[in-house]
Amino acid sequence: MTDATAKTAPSLDEMSPRRRQLAEFWFYFSENKGAVIGLWFVLALIIVAVLAPLIAPHEPYQQYRDAVLVPPVWQEGGRWEFLLGTDAVGRDILSRLLFGARYSLFIGIVVTAIALVAGILLGVIAGYFRGWIDTVIMRLMDIILAFPSLLLALTLVAVLGPGLDNAMIAIALVYQPHFVRLTRAAVMSEKARDYVVAARVAGAGPLRLMFKTILPNCMAPLIVQATLSFSNAILDAAALGFLGMGAQPPTPEWGTMLAEAREFILRAWWVVTLPGIAILITVLAINLMGDGLRDALDPKMKRS
Amino acid sequence: MKKKMAFAAALLAATVLGGVANAKTLVYCSEGSPEGFDPGLYTAGTTFDASSRTVYNRLVEFKHGSTELEPGLAESWTISDDGLEYTFKLRQGVKFQTTDFFTPTRDFDADDVIFSFERQLKADNPWNKYVAGASWEYSAGMGFPDLIKSIEKVDDHTVKFVLNHPEAPFMADLGMDFASILSKEYADKLQADGKLEQMNQKPLGTGPFTFVAYQQDAAIRYKANDSYWNGKPKIDDLVFAITTDASVRRQKLEAGECQIYPYPNAADVQALKDNKDLNVEEQAGLNVAYLAYNTLVAPFDKAEVRLALNEAINKKAIVDAVFEGQAQVAKNPIPPTMWSYDDSIKDDPYDPEAAKAALEKAGVKDLKMKIWAMPVSRPYMLNARRAAELMQADLAKVGVTAEIVTYEWAEYLKRSSDKDRDGAVILGWTGDNGDPDNFLDTLLGCTAVGGNNRAQWCNKEFDDLVKKAKQTSDQAERAKLYEQAQVVFKKEAPWATLDHSKVFMPMSKKVVGYTQDPLGIHRFDNVDIAE
């Protein structure tokens, strides 16, 4: 992405070849051990999600009626065929968790993508054109931000109808003001810079200016915000699932699994604990990675 | 003013609670907040437990632990031969409760009875719309506006109800919560003060407990009504600790924060029974869950197809998975605790092979159908989704492809009554008044097609039996008619009857004298706490 600017915007730093930039980025990123661990974990999670049908010992929806609420294998009564035990209708928890990874990653990707794309579009428009269009967009964003995000998402999902698709749309809608604000601020500060003025003088049209010249130089904070959204989206989708408004049973989405398991809280700890751990670790890994990204991309942080 | 009252209430309670050691306090972990305190306005059992069953009485009462009626505020009654006139002799010397917000000056009389009913029936009554959006659901649901021609005061202690047509279940209706008797004197006072809405916030009646205070969504407090006409309750204070989550209720009981609670999780029942300090009472609920085919749509218009599908469904498996076995497989449309239940009827056996053969014989191949699963948990069906998944698997075994659909609850209720509905609907019913008519005619009668009759099933033979029973006042005779109706039902199979849930009531061993009521109400006037 940054190399696109290298062609149009000749400034000292950006003159460096792409490889050097990457190497520099990796240098700062790998300095942060947590970030590297997070990265590995996320990669592993992606592999698990992709391969879930191959590595899961059972079908996630298959009900073993003779094996209801079997505890994990290390506990008395556990069975080797169900490593992490089974739930109330005899489904293998390990398999459901593995398939759940697909949902969580999918949620993160979709929400972030929608919020990012919509946010950038609106932000660039607002920041570049200013005037009434800016005012309208920013007031709209203020309105969205005036509600607590989860509450707004909850009501939105209630309006659209409970379900994973609608939950993702609602969460994306609630997140995109952050992207709008970031993009707008960056665009406004970049707009007056020399290289932009130069490009304009050279006859670049507004579209080109907005998206090819200015935008790539605002990417760093957006990437950091995107990782944040990614992990928050997983949390919020799980929360909606937990409240019964997200993915609907029997989908093996982690939050929904937790909601279904709530009545067994005192009797079968594994049905409650395991999905929660899965959520926590995934979100933690992404946040670790996000911290590393921020350190590597944010020049101010590099100095300190 | 409000603050002052709250203060007074608190002082009152403080004096009562002051000697915690002496006063017997029962804490009941109730399952939700009451919607209000005027039972006529609402339909939820939670609201009734907190208002009509504590603060109020009715002309007739259900005996503890039964659906039979006994005299309440009416000492006796006579029914005219044509079944149109009901004359009630009212109990004398019954006192309304004295509270910090109202002190009654006269005893209960005929004016109170007339007031309590007329406000629900007459649109020009000042109390008909006394809170915004007031609607008298139960009164309308039981058909009172059409049924009751007039209510007349014969003398101070005699009231006559005149009906438009004979209706055998009328007496049972009068035992229901919406028929609670309020104080006309209190109402007049509120009206004079321009504070009508207080009727729904600070109830005052003749019942066993006097209302003290309601802390929104947290607790309701009562104290024993010392001058209760049926004898002062044995406990001194009653507290409803509002706890919406069933596992939290269980934890509170085990921690001694309450002594009794309703609606435990099915998953918890066994562990509760194993706990030495607790008692778990159980009783068959007055309810039924069913899968209603649409008998107007082919091929479900053929009884043999419906019977074959019934044979394909493993009801025992549903009871095991959804209720952890804590329910009874249903064979009749009415629950076994109800009079006229025909126990001699044999249920369709679970037999996939026979079902497959029967379907083939009926010429049904590659049948695709929809199963509607309710989006909410109800006592008769805790998890319709789970049940639907099980049925789906069962039907697949006989070559029927079932798709599970669901709608938002209000939408579900509305759409499921459409005559041209596509698919079989999981739904259920909880008895209102213990009368078989409340199940058989309400849910399966011809007049209910397009409404409560989700099977859209109108069978002349069945309908005639049920309608005749409605006009008959002799209970033995009615029972016979209802038994015949159940035979017809079984033969025609408009529903797959799924289950009657069991109702559990876990309580501390110290709680004595609690009886479960089949109608699902919770009453504490006979309860004592052993030291």
Added chain:
Amino acid sequence: MFKFFIGRLLVLIPTFIGVSIIAFSFIRLLPGDPVMLLSGERVMDPARHAQIMHELGMDRPMVMQYLSYIGGILHGDFGTSIVTKQPIIQQFFALFPATLELSLCAILIAIVLGIPAGVFAAIKRGSFFDQSVMGAALVGYSMPIFWWGLLLIILFSGILRWTPVSGRIDLLYFFPSVTGFMLIDSLLSGQKGAFTSALSHLILPAIVLGTIPLAVIARQTRSAMLEVLSEDYVRTARAKGLSPFRVVGIHALRNAMIPVITTIGLQVGVMLAGAILTETIFSWPGIGKWMVDSVFKRDYPVIQGGLLLIAGIIMIVNLIVDLLYGLVNPRIRY
């Protein structure tokens, strides 16, 4: 300053109108029919249904409904709940103190633990303490709090029996609600043990609700401190031989607090969102649980009024944060 205040206030007005339009139109778009739910499994006949719709004013054109709704709000009338038939504003004020008390305690926990942890982590940058605090903060930040709450309940109420399971106070205590804050009311009541009881009921939900703000504040404090510590004047002060404690206490902390205050202010929205989950788990009788219940009951007017009131509160808090920011930060001139 005053001009700034008025300016901000004026911006709030169109936002609030926008909020009210959104809250209003949302609810009209909700599927399902609250009137239908009044009668449960029993089907309501269409004539009666139409009549009730009419009585509730739900058959009028949208614009009329909106205008009369706004008119009501200007008179302090936020409508009546369909389910309980009680005025919404009355329910809100009955429940809001519970949420406020919970949130204040949560934010207090977050501040009291978070700021020192962040400060020390910054001073001892790279130490084991720093790493553990930042590790813990990241875990806290990543925590699905609805699950965290369940775990704490299992541990402290289920296994250890240290804390009560839910509610705001042991029901044996009963006293008038003067301030609406159980902690204060229990003290005022003078009843023995009431305060401890209220406190023990509050502690777990406050911890759960405070977890994320705690993590955020600790992280923010640390990075703000690091930034300030690297600035010239602090270095000079250090070079002059001032004790590290004085350097941190007097010079660095004050400047580092500026971004932290903004962070704390921003946590208010987070708290109200968190309250939805925390109150649901702990059966805490506050507005978060009230809203969730209302969504499930399709209680249109309550969702609408609640959204509006909550958004209003957040906007006011944000305004206050802005003003505070101006007071603390001498660099901002109005």
